[in-house]
Amino acid sequence: MCKMTPVLRQFSAIFICNLLTLAFGIQSGWAMINFSELQNKNSTFSTGPLTLDEVTLVVSLVNIGGFFGNFAIMSVSKWCGIKRTIHLFGLPLIISALLTIYANNVFLLYASSILSGIVGGALVIGIPSFINEICNDNVRGFLNSIYDPGYNLGVIISFFIGNYLSCLNQAKIQLIVPIIFMIAMFLLPDSPEYWQKRQKEKHALKAHTFYKGSTVNTHIPEHDEFIPKMKNETVEKGKLEEMANNQNMENSTxxxxxxxxxxxxxxxxxxxxxxxxxxxxxxxxxxxxxxxxxxxxxxxxxxxxxxxxxxxxxxxxxxxxxxxxxxxxxxxxxxxxxxxxxxxxxxxxxxxxxxxxxxxxxxxxxxxxxxxxxxxxxxxxxxxxxxxxxxxxxxxxxxxxxxxxxxxxxxxxxxxxxxxxxxxxxxxxxxxxxxxxxxxxxxxxxxxxxxxxxxxxxxxxxxxxxx
Structure with a gap:
């Protein structure tokens, strides 16, 4: 069996997270590719033909959702950590797709756009934050750059199927990737920083070993709080406790x-x-x-x-x-x-x-x-x-x-x-x-x-x- 290196685990974790980015791109592309079709007097979509202002609002309300998504991820991540928060945001995207599928008026499309935007806003903050918690300096920029191709690949998929499928069938395709994402995220552990803040040293060491490798042989300056310099487990625990207490004090003040x-x-x-x-x-x-x-x-x-x-x-x-x-x-x-x-x-x-x-x-x-x-x-x-x-x-x-x-x-x-x-x-x-x-x-x-x-x-x- 091929053993995964820590860097490969980092890549895999961010790839799984960006499945949600791919799904967000697919949903965003739906409104773009159907911008003219939704205004067509002969439109077969269940809402009937929309005006230019209505279609413009469907496209633009994604940004309003993005605004709320930023604050939502800040609040939720303090409660359950950044990895679990990203996982939870797969649900709004599934609901957004269902609203598009069953939309019989423009207001349901508005709601779908806002929910989709909430996920987009959360990802802009969430994925870079997760990268900073689990990744090495020398791959940080690369992994942060995956967001754009993930999103754009989703738009490409949406544009491609838009040439062959009706608006309704395109919307049904949107459900596939979020469901895969929700299942795959269960494979990832929380970040070392998540466990450190909760003063659970064993979990923090285990998470650090998963994402960064051995806590004894690996040295990464930015993450010294997770890399004890002595092999004695008691010293390791004591150092993690001290760092966690210092970070809690920093946050409280x-x-x-x-x-x-x-x-x-x-x-x-x-x-x-x-x-x-x-x-x-x-x-x-x-x-x-x-x-x-x-x-x-x-x-x-x-x-x-x-x-x-x-x-x-x-x-x-x-x-x-x-x-x-x-x-x-x-x-x-x-x-x-x-x-x-x-x-x-x-x-x-x-x-x-x-x-x-x-x-x-x-x-x-x-x-x-x-x-x-x-x-x-x-x-x-x-x-x-x-x-x-x-x-x-x-x-x-x-x-x-x-x-x-x-x-x-x-x-x-x-x-x-x-x-x-x-x-x-x-x-x-x-x-x-x-x-x-x-x-x-x-x-x-x-x-x-x-x-x-x-x-x-x-x-x-x-x-x-x-x-």
Whole structure:
């Protein structure tokens, strides 16, 4: 029998967690691929034809759910730990799929979108937190990067089956992956940190052995509290007890002043600004309305096939990112990704201004859109979600992540509501020029303010931010 190494166990654990990300992508893709179909007067879906405002709200309410999901996971994880909390969030996604299947009015679709968004918001906080608790520094960035390809693979699956199945049958497919996830999560133990906080030393040592290997022979600086330096079991237990007591004391004395230190203000400003600029660049929002954009700009492919091409481009970019995330500096990826994304936006703008509607240039919309998505997925979009999990101090990390990401979810909701009108009433070339300028602002911010965290331990990152 092949024995799994600790690193392989870490990979397996995060892979299982990202099954829920895959399921979230499948459900998100349902609204995207059927954006036009749901408005069709001949729609066969049980709700009947919906208005543009109603379909826009179905797509955008995911962000409202994401807002509540951030706070939900913070509350539940304090009670039962981050691993068990991620496990529990498979249930809302199953309920969301059932609401879509049995929806006979638009309000059930609204409820389904909100529940799906709650899971998405929880995953944005939950999976990076779980990674920080169980994974080594040298694979942290790689494992944090799995979220995007997992989500995008789900969207691809949704787009693919959308070409062959009705809206209702697509919704039924959504039930498969969450059920597999719910079963697989029973195979994983809780993190060492979960047991340490509850002062259960034997369980903490066992969990650490599962995720990190031998507590005697393995030395990982960031997790010294779980790696006793002596073989005597009594000393091991005593050290774990001391660390657990210190951590409990740290948590009990957390106050407003902890969030107002110069370092805390600096990291909060960086995290909030980089996420805000990433969202404002429009790449994420454009994906939600991809079929509508292709119908407006013209293409040699159908809107659904063009959408499938974009999703395949995403997954290709995500796979490439997984191979370079621990080889190329995060800051470098972010800056150059922003510059190349801006260039692609400007090229799309030129097409809309000069060549839109001309048959010999019909290849440009899918090409330009693919370039925008490809380059943004190499840094502009993923790095702003990886960086905050690495730069916050441990005692305030969870709270700060929840606050920052919750605000971003609300802004994404507002942005998603106005974006269709933006496309409808503003010339498309002006839209893409604006988004290109925002992408350049991302590059400028990255050059002057984003710290480099690749391969650095927690202590090294804190020292870097305190300088």
């Amino acid at each position: 957390l106050s407003l002043g902890d969030f107002c230190t110069p370092q805390a203000r600096k990291t909060f400003s960086i995290a909030f600004t980089i996420l805000l600029l990433s969202i404002t660049s429009g790449t994420w929002t454009m994906l939600a309305y991809v079929t509508d954009i292709f119908e407006k700009t013209g293409s040699s492919l159908s809107s659904k096939n063009s959408s499938l091409l974009i999703s395949i481009t995403q997954i290709f970019a995500n796979v490439l990112l997984l191979n370079v995330i621990e080889r190329i500096n995060r800051r470098t990826l972010y800056i150059w990704s922003s510059i190349l994304t801006a260039t692609s936006f400007f090229a799309f703008s030129i097409y809309c201004l000069l060549w839109m509607g001309q048959p010999k240039y019909e290849w440009m919309p899918p090409f330009c859109f693919s370039c925008i998505i490809f380059f943004s997925c190499l840094g502009l979009f993923p790095i702003p979600y990886i960086l905050p999990t690495e730069i916050f101090q441990k005692n305030i990390r969870h709270t700060c992540l929840v606050v920052v990401v919750s605000v971003i979810w609300i802004l994404s909701f507002c942005y998603g509501l106005v974006f269709p009108s933006f496309l409808e009433y503003v010339d498309l070339h002006f839209c893409f020029i604006f988004l290109g300028i925002i992408s350049l602002v991302n590059a400028i911010f990255g050059y002057f303010f984003v710290p480099e965290t690749r391969g650095k331990s927690y202590e090294e990152i804190m020292q870097l931010l305190s300088d």
